[in-house]
Structure formats: C-alpha cells, structure tokens
Amino acid sequence: MTAKFGKVALLGIGLIGSSMAHAIRRAGAAEHIAGYSHRAETLEVARGLGFADSLSTNPVECVKDADLVVLATPVGAFGELAEKIAPHLKKGAILSDVGSVKGAVIRDVGPFVPDGVHFIPAHPIAGTEQSGPSAGFAELFDGRWCILTPVPATSDAAVEKLKAFWQALGSQVEVMDARRHDLVLAITSHVPHLIAYNIVGTADDLETVTEGEVIKFSAGGFRDFTRIAASDPTMWRDVFLNNKEAVLEILGRFSEDLFHLQRAIRWSDGDTLFDLFTRTRAIRRSIIDAGQDTPAPNFGRGEKKDK
Amino acid sequence: MTAKFGKVALLGIGLIGSSMAHAIRRAGAAEHIAGYSHRAETLEVARGLGFADSLSTNPVECVKDADLVVLATPVGAFGELAEKIAPHLKKGAILSDVGSVKGAVIRDVGPFVPDGVHFIPAHPIAGTEQSGPSAGFAELFDGRWCILTPVPATSDAAVEKLKAFWQALGSQVEVMDARRHDLVLAITSHVPHLIAYNIVGTADDLETVTEGEVIKFSAGGFRDFTRIAASDPTMWRDVFLNNKEAVLEILGRFSEDLFHLQRAIRWSDGDTLFDLFTRTRAIRRSIIDAGQDTPAPNFGRGEKKDK
Ligand SMILES: NC(=O)c1ccc[n+]([C@@H]2O[C@H](COP(=O)([O-])OP(=O)(O)OC[C@H]3O[C@@H](n4cnc5c(N)ncnc54)[C@H](OP(=O)(O)O)[C@@H]3O)[C@@H](O)[C@H]2O)c1
Ligand SMILES: NC(=O)c1ccc[n+]([C@@H]2O[C@H](COP(=O)([O-])OP(=O)(O)OC[C@H]3O[C@@H](n4cnc5c(N)ncnc54)[C@H](OP(=O)(O)O)[C@@H]3O)[C@@H](O)[C@H]2O)c1
Structure with a gap:
C-alpha cells in the first residue's frame, strides 16, 4: 500500500494544517499540496513560508481534482465547508478531517458526502498551545497517535490508504468508533x-x-x-x-x-x-x-x- | 551586606536541599555545607554526588556551630526536628526553612526557637516533579522568586542577610506575611x-x-x-x-x-x-x-x- 496521494487539499492551514503540509513534504506523501484559508492575510503568511504548492481563499478551487481532502479548520466550520465543497469532490477521493471531536463531525459532514467519495474522520493526537500557519512543523506527529473513526460501511482499502498516509507523516494509527x-x-x-x-x-x-x-x-x-x-x-x-x-x-x-x-x-x-x-x-x-x-x-x- | 555564611546546615537534602548546596557552591555563599538526612542510603547517594562538606544522620551534629540552619524536609517533620535541634543552635544563628506553607511552619517551629536565634521562614518558588538528592541542580532558583515571611519582631539585619543569600543563589526575593x-x-x-x-x-x-x-x-x-x-x-x-x-x-x-x-x-x-x-x-x-x-x-x- 503506497502512502502517496496525487493532490492533497488542506482546508485550514493553521497549526495542524501547516504541520501536515511540512510532514507531507518531508515524507513525499503528495505530488501537490493545496491550501485554503478564509482570510487573505493567512494565505500571505503561508505563501512566505512556502509549505504549499497552491493557495486559495476559495475552498472549491482548493479541492478541485484532489485525491485527499482534509478539513482542518475549527470543527464548528466543518458543516458549511462540507456543503460548499461536496459537489466538487472527485469520484474516488478520500474526505477526511483533523477535528478534535468525531461524533459531531459525522453528524455535520456525513450528510453532504456524495456517492463514490470515501469519508474517513481522523484526529491526530498532537498539538501545541500555539496556532496559525507559522506554528506548524514537520515533526509534530512523530510518535504520536492518529485515530481514525470510519463508519461501518467505509471501504477497507480507503481506510488502509489513509492509515499508510498518517504513518508516513510519523504517526501510529488506531481505528475506533466515533463514540x-x-x-x-x-x-x-x-x-x-x-x-x-x-x-x-x-x-x-x-x-x-x-x-x-x-x-x-x-x-x-x-x-x-x-x-x-x-x-x-x-x-x-x-x-x-x-x-x-x-x-x-x-x-x-x-x-x-x-x-x-x-x-x-x-x-x-x-x-x-x-x-x-x-x-x-x-x-x-x-x-x-x-x-x-x-x-x-x-x-x-x-x-x-x-x- | 555580604551573602556569605560560615557554616550552613541543610536538614533534608532532597531536590531543594541538594539544589541549595549546588547553588551555594556556585555562589561561594558558605565556607562549609553540612547535610542531614534521616536515611543512611540517602547520605550514601549524597556522598557520591559530593555537594556537601559533611553529612550526618544526626541533626544535632549537623547544626553544631552553624550560622544558617535550613529545614528542608517535608513540612510535617519540621516540628519534631526543631524540637531536637533547638537547644543546640548557635547564638546569633539564622534558622530558616524552604517549606511550601508558612503559617503552619511558624505555628510548629516558632515555639522552639531559643532567644538569640533569628527565625526567618522562607519559600523558594521553584521546583521540578522529581525528588531526592540526585534531582538537585545549581540553576533551579535562577530568576525564580523566594518569599521570606518573618514575624514582625525579627531583626532587620538578619532578614537582609538572608535576602542577600537567596539573591546570591540566583533568586529574586519578596517579603510578605505568612497568611x-x-x-x-x-x-x-x-x-x-x-x-x-x-x-x-x-x-x-x-x-x-x-x-x-x-x-x-x-x-x-x-x-x-x-x-x-x-x-x-x-x-x-x-x-x-x-x-x-x-x-x-x-x-x-x-x-x-x-x-x-x-x-x-x-x-x-x-x-x-x-x-x-x-x-x-x-x-x-x-x-x-x-x-x-x-x-x-x-x-x-x-x-x-x-x-
Ligand atoms: N491545536 C491542537 O492541539 C489540535 C490537535 C489536534 C486536532 N486539532 C483540530 O485541528 C483543527 C485546526 O486546529 P489548529 O490548531 O490547526 O487551529 P488554528 O491554528 O487556529 O488554524 C485554524 C485554521 O482554520 C481557519 N479557520 C478558522 N475559522 C474558520 C472558518 N470559520 N471558516 C473557514 N476557515 C476557518 C483559519 O484560517 P484564518 O487563519 O484565515 O482565520 C486557519 O487556517 C481543529 O478542528 C482542531 O480541533 C487541533
Ligand atoms: N519540590 C518542590 O517543588 C518544592 C518547591 C519549594 C519548596 N519545597 C519544600 O521543600 C521541602 C523539601 O522538598 P523536596 O522537594 O526537596 O523533597 P525531597 O526531594 O523528597 O527531599 C526530602 C528530604 O527530607 C528528608 N525527609 C523526609 N521525611 C523525613 C522525616 N520524617 N524526617 C526527617 N527527614 C525526612 C528526606 O530524607 P530521606 O531521603 O533520607 O528519606 C530528604 O532528604 C518541603 O518542605 C517542600 O514543601 C518543595
């Protein structure tokens, strides 16, 4: 199982999103890293740091042709984002997130997931007290756990693929139910x-x-x-x-x-x-x-x- | 005001007592450092580390001729220790401690303090989660605060002397009442x-x-x-x-x-x-x-x- 994706779209490039970008680069786990943030100033900072291949304030633009889409804003914004991007997700893509809660994410995002897209909620148990795109670093996930909470109907192959991806980023992976x-x-x-x-x-x-x-x-x-x-x-x-x-x-x-x-x-x-x-x-x-x-x-x- | 004492007796040579010994050495703030601990094994460890000039399981022996005596065991042991050493304290000596509470120390130790001995309770606000004589290090007090809580009748000169001593060990010093x-x-x-x-x-x-x-x-x-x-x-x-x-x-x-x-x-x-x-x-x-x-x-x- 290769951990590599074509295009990875990070919706939210704060501490967790930017750390993922750094870790993806380090692992060579994507061909293209796309970042989205809702404020132009944040994109400016991200541009200076250079951890993404493309940056946009438009989430639809960001997820276009992406093989892996990761919601990485505060969880309260997930539902609205999911509704916006859902019609534009590529068939066969994995939709995931990094939110610190999982039941609510399934409740808010699940209903928008189109057929043929694999929705696999995830939560890397790693962080610092700092936030924003300059707080990120490649080693954040090293040796830490990442929990995946797929719903029962999820394709095993997609889960294995996301698991290999997080392992490439330095994590150990555990699968459990959201509750x-x-x-x-x-x-x-x-x-x-x-x-x-x-x-x-x-x-x-x-x-x-x-x-x-x-x-x-x-x-x-x-x-x-x-x-x-x-x-x-x-x-x-x-x-x-x-x-x-x-x-x-x-x-x-x-x-x-x-x-x-x-x-x-x-x-x-x-x-x-x-x-x-x-x-x-x-x-x-x-x-x-x-x-x-x-x-x-x-x-x-x-x-x-x-x- | 010189920060230097002749003999300093540390009753208790765990994290705080041994850190004081290291810091005293670094500052040259005593001519002789005497250490007491109630278990022979602890003395053995301390001997190996070499931070004291003399070591004893007898507190009376330890405080003999000392110019500064510091209680550095858990505070529950202070009363009994004070009772034991009181008759053997040198006239003009300072009796202090490092206990994390101060009202109870004045209550438990105060009644045993003989005339001519200056009793000045103290508390260095510094520590780690580790304990014992091997946990100590000279830099522990650097930049941290040490609080002195003398009772009103205490000699100003003795307070100034102890203040200068803690400053030599790297601390900033504040005086307030025990309550x-x-x-x-x-x-x-x-x-x-x-x-x-x-x-x-x-x-x-x-x-x-x-x-x-x-x-x-x-x-x-x-x-x-x-x-x-x-x-x-x-x-x-x-x-x-x-x-x-x-x-x-x-x-x-x-x-x-x-x-x-x-x-x-x-x-x-x-x-x-x-x-x-x-x-x-x-x-x-x-x-x-x-x-x-x-x-x-x-x-x-x-x-x-x-x-
Ligand atoms: N921090 C941790 O320790 C930690 C650990 C594990 C998981 N998580 C999860 O990871 C996610 C992100 O946390 P973080 O620490 O990376 O946060 P962060 O550093 O504050 O970054 C948040 C990102 O989301 C964007 N954003 C904020 N509000 C938004 C909204 N209403 N709509 C669209 N975008 C919005 C921000 O954009 P702007 O900068 O442009 O506002 C920024 O790009 C959260 O869901 C959190 O639960 C955090
Ligand atoms: N740790 C902190 O963060 C911190 C910070 C500021 C102030 N303080 C205060 O400093 C004092 C000492 O704390 P510490 O962290 O240095 O503790 P520690 O590392 O556990 O050392 C305690 C010392 O007291 C001796 N001792 C223990 N029980 C005794 C007893 N019943 N009779 C006689 N000696 C006894 C021990 O001897 P053996 O090893 O031989 O048993 C050891 O030498 C306490 O009063 C505490 O409140 C602690």
Whole structure:
C-alpha cells in the first residue's frame, strides 16, 4: 500500500494544517499540496513560508481534482465547508478531517458526502498551545497517535490508504468508533483543557490575590496550566459545544472525586491524600515508558546545565 | 551586606536541599555545607554526588556551630526536628526553612526557637516533579522568586542577610506575611497540584476508558497533568494538611467557576466559553513577559527541529 496521494487539499492551514503540509513534504506523501484559508492575510503568511504548492481563499478551487481532502479548520466550520465543497469532490477521493471531536463531525459532514467519495474522520493526537500557519512543523506527529473513526460501511482499502498516509507523516494509527473516541478524548484532552482554563480564570477573578502576585509566583505549578489555557479559543469553544455528552459525564466524575479530596483535606485524612498521590505516579511512569512524554524534569524548564 | 555564611546546615537534602548546596557552591555563599538526612542510603547517594562538606544522620551534629540552619524536609517533620535541634543552635544563628506553607511552619517551629536565634521562614518558588538528592541542580532558583515571611519582631539585619543569600543563589526575593503567602500559594501552586492529582485519579478510576487508552492518547493534554501529579506524595500530603483554610477557600471558588462552565457547555453558551478562553491567554503572555516561563511551544516537547 503506497502512502502517496496525487493532490492533497488542506482546508485550514493553521497549526495542524501547516504541520501536515511540512510532514507531507518531508515524507513525499503528495505530488501537490493545496491550501485554503478564509482570510487573505493567512494565505500571505503561508505563501512566505512556502509549505504549499497552491493557495486559495476559495475552498472549491482548493479541492478541485484532489485525491485527499482534509478539513482542518475549527470543527464548528466543518458543516458549511462540507456543503460548499461536496459537489466538487472527485469520484474516488478520500474526505477526511483533523477535528478534535468525531461524533459531531459525522453528524455535520456525513450528510453532504456524495456517492463514490470515501469519508474517513481522523484526529491526530498532537498539538501545541500555539496556532496559525507559522506554528506548524514537520515533526509534530512523530510518535504520536492518529485515530481514525470510519463508519461501518467505509471501504477497507480507503481506510488502509489513509492509515499508510498518517504513518508516513510519523504517526501510529488506531481505528475506533466515533463514540468511543469522544469519550476517551474527553478524559485525555477535553476536560484537562477545561480545568486548566478554569483555574486560570479563577486566579484572574480573585479579589484577594493580585494579578501581579499570580504572575510572579506562577512557577509553583500555575504556569503549566496557563500554557494549556493559551490554546486557541475558537477551536476549544467548538470542541466543548460538540462533545457535550462525554465532557459533562467526565466532569461529573471529576467533581465528585474533587469533593472527596476536599473532604479529606477538611478532616485531615492524610492517608487518602497520600494514597492518591502515590497512585498517580505510576500512570506518569507508564506514559514515559510508552514514549508519550520525556522524563526530563520540566518544572525547571531545561535550565539544568550539568546533565 | 555580604551573602556569605560560615557554616550552613541543610536538614533534608532532597531536590531543594541538594539544589541549595549546588547553588551555594556556585555562589561561594558558605565556607562549609553540612547535610542531614534521616536515611543512611540517602547520605550514601549524597556522598557520591559530593555537594556537601559533611553529612550526618544526626541533626544535632549537623547544626553544631552553624550560622544558617535550613529545614528542608517535608513540612510535617519540621516540628519534631526543631524540637531536637533547638537547644543546640548557635547564638546569633539564622534558622530558616524552604517549606511550601508558612503559617503552619511558624505555628510548629516558632515555639522552639531559643532567644538569640533569628527565625526567618522562607519559600523558594521553584521546583521540578522529581525528588531526592540526585534531582538537585545549581540553576533551579535562577530568576525564580523566594518569599521570606518573618514575624514582625525579627531583626532587620538578619532578614537582609538572608535576602542577600537567596539573591546570591540566583533568586529574586519578596517579603510578605505568612497568611498572605499561604493564600497566594494556594492559587499559584497548591490548588493547581490538587486538581492535577485529581484528574489523573479520575482517569485511573474510569471503568469506561482503559488505562492503555489514557496512556496512548495522553498527548492531547493529559500528560501535562501527570507531570505535576508525579510530585512527591509526602511533601504534598503535608502541604494540604498544613494549608487547609486557604486551599479550601480557593477550591470553593474553583468549583463554583467550574459549575458555571459546565452550565455553559450544557446550554451551548459558546460566548461564555470563548470569552474565558480569550481572557486566559493574556495571563499567559504576562507570565512569559515576567520571565517566569518560556514561550517555546511545549506540547510538542521540543521535537521541532527547524526553528
Ligand atoms: N491545536 C491542537 O492541539 C489540535 C490537535 C489536534 C486536532 N486539532 C483540530 O485541528 C483543527 C485546526 O486546529 P489548529 O490548531 O490547526 O487551529 P488554528 O491554528 O487556529 O488554524 C485554524 C485554521 O482554520 C481557519 N479557520 C478558522 N475559522 C474558520 C472558518 N470559520 N471558516 C473557514 N476557515 C476557518 C483559519 O484560517 P484564518 O487563519 O484565515 O482565520 C486557519 O487556517 C481543529 O478542528 C482542531 O480541533 C487541533
Ligand atoms: N519540590 C518542590 O517543588 C518544592 C518547591 C519549594 C519548596 N519545597 C519544600 O521543600 C521541602 C523539601 O522538598 P523536596 O522537594 O526537596 O523533597 P525531597 O526531594 O523528597 O527531599 C526530602 C528530604 O527530607 C528528608 N525527609 C523526609 N521525611 C523525613 C522525616 N520524617 N524526617 C526527617 N527527614 C525526612 C528526606 O530524607 P530521606 O531521603 O533520607 O528519606 C530528604 O532528604 C518541603 O518542605 C517542600 O514543601 C518543595
């Protein structure tokens, strides 16, 4: 199975779209990379960076003759985009996306997919807190997972083709159904982002502690949350609006567990605290063993010079 | 004001104690560094690393003739240690600590401080998720803040001396009262750690998502929380047991705010989400401007090669 496509159309060339372009170039996984963005300024920046062979503010123009079309805007824009491009998709093409939620994408995009086009939703589990076309880099997907959530009727050959493509971009690939994806990501990504945004908001609202104090003494742990809470607002608004059910379910569990800890603190139950704090270390070790993070101490932010 | 002491006794030579030893050496801020640890194995490791001039499992031996004594064990051990060493402290010496809470330290240690000894609680706002004597490094305190919380009766000269010492170790120094310290740190450090431990615990307990899935797909944000939740269990148990009031107050605010977000998600109120997610970015920028974090994108964990 060759990972190579003729023309790949990236609808959205922010962090993820531009990183895909860089990784496609590195892998030689396409003959032509076409990029679309809705603002001319973004195209200007992309042109300067040179990661695409053609650029347009017209999505229809962008998808013309494309063998692979990837939706890479915030998910809230997928439905409208899909409606616009659907009549212009090439027969036999694969239509995919990189959205952080999958059930809603199938709901919004699925109805527009014409006969003879293979619709395979995808989500690369990789990112940074930065956004826009200059934030992208070829190595973003290396060693990370990409989840495909094809509906049952999807052609196996098309799934295999997209799988080989993401592997060529550096990813490992997993296939699961959209519902499961949305639940797993609610705990490994969506709720963590929500509580990071929330604690930063709480700090900002406190009348008893000044913003200057929060900033000065942020190295005690808070700054790590601000990093996550610096992620793109539009993207994350769309994620929460489109994965309500799973996010609310996990949030309920989180709050229940937090009340349990709060009670342990109130009643000086040190054992409950100690047991949890010990258990969480094992998960950290497994993540490092699985190659999904580095063991280098990071709170010190790499200032260590002698090791 | 010279930053230099004759003998400095470090009671506890884990991450913070050993980092102090390295930083003292680098600055030439002491003629003799004495280290104490309660387990012989820890001393063995420290001996191999060579950051102390003398090492002992006897705290009384360690503080003999010391001009500066620093408590650097988990805060739950401070009271007992203080009681043991108090009668053996040199007249005119400074007794300090590095504990992450300050009101409880004044409560537990204060009553044992003999006349003629200057007791000045301190807290360097710097750390990593690792612990033990091999985790230490000289640069840990560079550019970070150290908070001193002397009680009103404390000699100004002694405070100035300790201030100069921490500056020599690379820190900026701020003086505030213990109550304020405990409130500020509850929001910038203690509650962030608690919610990180909590979300990792919630993930571990879910019956609907496997541990394997959580680990594989942790790069979506979760892995950053596991880093924080890998911090030392004993240290953090002691922090929460000893800063109850402020932690419970901030936790109450955090939960209230989280319910507000939860409701916004349930009722598809995208504007509330978008507004918060935008506001939090400004705080991130201020932290970077204040030199308390680097702007380099970190979710990608430095895999970016071309920039
Ligand atoms: N960031 C992550 O960590 C991450 C990880 C995995 C998946 N994802 C998913 O990847 C997708 C893109 O995220 P990103 O981080 O690459 O975002 P980004 O850097 O903000 O880029 C978004 C792109 O979409 C375009 N766009 C925004 N709103 C649009 C609209 N209403 N109509 C048409 N185009 C629009 C932007 O164009 P202009 O610049 O011209 O406005 C830009 O090209 C999202 O669906 C997100 O869920 C993100
Ligand atoms: N880690 C941080 O991010 C950070 C930041 C600022 C302040 N602090 C504060 O610094 C202090 C030390 O933290 P750390 O990170 O350096 O911890 P650490 O690396 O775990 O080291 C703790 C040290 O205390 C000793 N110790 C532990 N329990 C003891 C007991 N019951 N009696 C006597 N000695 C005992 C240990 O000896 P053995 O190895 O022999 O058991 C070790 O030398 C804590 O009070 C903490 O609140 C920590």
